Amino acid sequence: MEGLMEDDEFKILPEGCVSSILSFTSPQDACKSSLVSTIFQSAAxxxxxxxxxxxxxxxxxxxxxxxxxxxxxxxxxxxxxxxxLLIDGGRKSFRIEKSSGKKSFILSARDLQITWSNDPLYWHWASLPESRFSEVAVLRTVSWLEIAGKIKTQMLSPNTKYGAYLILKISERSYGLDSMPSEISVEGGNSQGSTTTAYLRLAREHARKQQMERLFYGNRMEMLKSRVVEGDGRVPSERDDGWLEIELGEFFEW
Amino acid sequence: MSSSTDSPTLTTETTQLSPQPDTETAKPTKKITLKSSDNQIFEVEESVAMEFATVKSFFEDSPSTDTVPLPNVTAKPLSQVIEFCKEQIKFKANPDEAQKKKYNAEFVTEKSDKDLVDMIPVANYLEIKDLLDVLNQAVADRIENKSVEYVRSFFGIDNDFTAEEEAALRREHAWAYEGVDED
Incomplete structure (x- = not known):
């Protein structure tokens, strides 16, 4: 009799209790728990x-x-x-990260501050089928490349380490974008905002280009490089959606 | 072994301890009797029993009773729940969030998986919200990123799906089974 009760004790964990436990786990753990038993499935x-x-x-x-x-x-x-999900009249894209439930946002080019982007001499606005947004900013030629984006931190998930990325494409015909490293940085309410550097070029061309530069214009490259802060000279990496991204930095949202 | 000088001090100590029973009667507190499903009797102070919303409403409905039967609750988890609530009463009298956090963390850390799981339906039945939150978080932490098989044995649950149902569920949530920890 005693033994029977011992056994039953475990099995009477009611569905409501299982739901409460699972609500303290993560979306991934909850989905996985569906497979534990039928009670877990409906709880999950x-x-x-x-x-x-x-x-x-x-x-x-x-x-x-x-x-x-x-x-x-x-x-x-x-x-x-x-x-x-496009929000704010299509100016931002919102998404929940599936395994953690954390929020992420992408600002469209219209939501960024791009210096001289309203001057058709330097930039033009186009609609690209491969973009999630209705318009993208296309660089023609410019002597001052400056792009900034702002987001209210209360829009973000609390207690979360965020990374900020610039998403871009580099056309085959482009030149000069990578003749010197670009300064990149992230500033936040509680982060110092350290600045580092990136080369706006394709990762697969990076090694070859670096070698050429060293061989033919080593002095000139050093001179141009000295005009910006010292940094790791990172290069963009390829995203699953066909775009490139550069990590600008990380910050912690309390 | 042979130090005869030690024994006199010992005897004086024991004589000093003798008037102890007086302190019990000095501070009378109302006691409430709880009876578990396996017929064990627990005498707890009224303030502790009132932490259990279920017991509290039982008394509001029938104030004259002195023994509260708890037919869904066995002795072991009940004694642990009482232990937790006694401490919470102290924190209510002297609020110290840091100490409370520390106690709550230690309370669950030293419990076995089975103890935690057994306490959950008890805390749920007795409606002790603070304890439920602590227990749910502790269990959630222990099953985090674990395999389905691990979670089954953690809760002592048998798989009651057919092979077809299981395969369908695996397909539906295929992404969730990637990268789980070793059991």
């Missing part, structure tokens, strides 16, 4: 769990989207928001 699908994983201001974010969509559960909404 419950709104109690996914309400906790959604950003606190998800209703506000969803209301900023032009697209109206229906969802039958909080889990369905969460998974929907893991795909990019």
């Amino acid at each position: 699908d419950s709104d109690i769990v996914w309400e906790r994983f959604l950003p606190v201001d998800y209703e506000d974010i969803v209301s900023k989207s032009n697209v109206r969509f229906k969802f039958s559960s909080k889990k369905e909404l969460f998974l929907h928001l893991c795909n990019s």
Whole structure:
């Protein structure tokens, strides 16, 4: 009799208790837990769990989207928001990171401050099929390249280490962009904003170009390099979506 | 071994301890009796029992009773829950967030997986919100990034899916099974 009770004790963990436990885990752990048992499956699908994983201001974010969509559960909404969603009249793209539930944003070129971008002599605005945004800024030629982006930190997930990236493409015909390193930095409310450098060139051409530069214009390269801060001279890496990205820096959002 | 000089001091100490029973009667507190499903009796101070929302409402409905039966609760998790609530009463009298955090962390760290899992339905039934949060977080931390098989054995649960159901679920959440820790 005693033995029977011992055994039963474990099995009576009610679904509500399982939901509460799972709401303290991560989206990834909750999805994985569906496979534990039928009780875990219905607990792992419950709104109690996914309400906790959604950003606190998800209703506000969803209301900023032009697209109206229906969802039958909080889990369905969460998974929907893991795909990019255009907000703020198409000027920003929002997405939830699936495994952690953290928020990420992409600012469109229209949401960035690009020096002289309104002067058609230097920049023009175009619509590219491969862009998530309706317009991108295309550089013609310029003697001053300066791009800045701002985001309110309260829009971001708390207690999270964020990375800031510049997403770009470098056309085949481009020249001079990488004749010297560009200064890059991230500044935040509580981060010092250390500056480093990047070469706006394709990673696969980096080694060959560096060798050429050393051979033919070593002195000139050194002279140009001395005009900017010392940095690691990083190069963009390729993203899954066909664009390039450069990490500008990291910051911690409390 | 042979130090005869030690024994006199020992005897004086024991005589000093003798008037102890008086201190009990000096501070009378109302006691409430809780009875677990395995018929064990727990005498707790009223303030501790009132931490249990379920017991509190039981008394509000029938104030004359002195023994509260807890048919869903066995002795071991109940004694641990009482231990936790006694400490919380002290923190209520003397709020010290840092100490409380430290105590709560130690309380769960020293418990076995089974102890934690057994306490959850008890804390849930007795509606002790603070303890539930502490327990849920502790269990969540222990199953974080673990395999499905690990979680099953952690909770002592059998797989009740058919092979087809399991395969379908694995397909649905394929991304979630990547990169789990070794058991």
